[in-house]
Amino acid sequence: MASCLVEVDESSAVVRLTGVLDAAGAEAVRGALLTRLADRPGPVVADVTGLRFVEPAGRGIFADIRREVADWPAADLLLCDPTAAGPAQPDSAAAGPAHSDSALDGVPAWPTLDGALAAIATTPLAAVLTAELAPTVGAARQARDLVNTGCERWGMPTLADPACIAITEMVNNVVAHAQTPMTVRLAPQETTLHLAVRDHSPRRPTFAGISPPSRAGGRGLLLIDTVTRRWGSSAVGDGKVVWCVLHPDDEAL
8 A cells, every 4th residue: 555654853844755655645744744834933844755656646735735834924845856956066055946847846846955954044033933822811912922022023013013913813712712722923024924823723713704793703803804914724733823914015904
């Protein structure tokens, strides 16, 4: 039977994939990589050196994952793929990844693990803030403090108020519904601010538009939808990530 082994290196950004990947195994790989990206700030390298693809559908899983995390704070997926074109040049990773028509389109790839890790090293994670919070009444205040610190540090004062509104609702949803420990993370990306709250409940938020006046509650997601450019949620192995993106042009909404 086709099988794929996923080995997470807890001390680094590397996730090694070995064996044979078919369509069924791709979902397990997706879950493992999304969970690692949710639990670790910064890019993750999937090392596919020892992986063999038996179905075309298996190749697309990596591009799908990269699209899924595109709006998460400071998250990205890179590949170590020996079929990527170009020589192994770990000291010149800043020049950009190599690409291969035969490999995994849509995902930056390096032919060596040293090259991929060198690329990560050129992207410092100073502009990331993370807090581990308990599902208590004071969690929203702590999250707002983190947002205000980040907006001041990164020169985004106009985004502080809408970001505080969004993070308050995201955290309060965890306190009220998930009732699990949570990770709050934020990072700038050019002029936009990216927020995420990761919890350990599989229940994902649903937004059906404006609630009728007769209905109690249900307005937290409306507030998030109002003050952010876009938002969404992603299922990860043992829970979910709820994320949003704020843009300075939207500050008056």
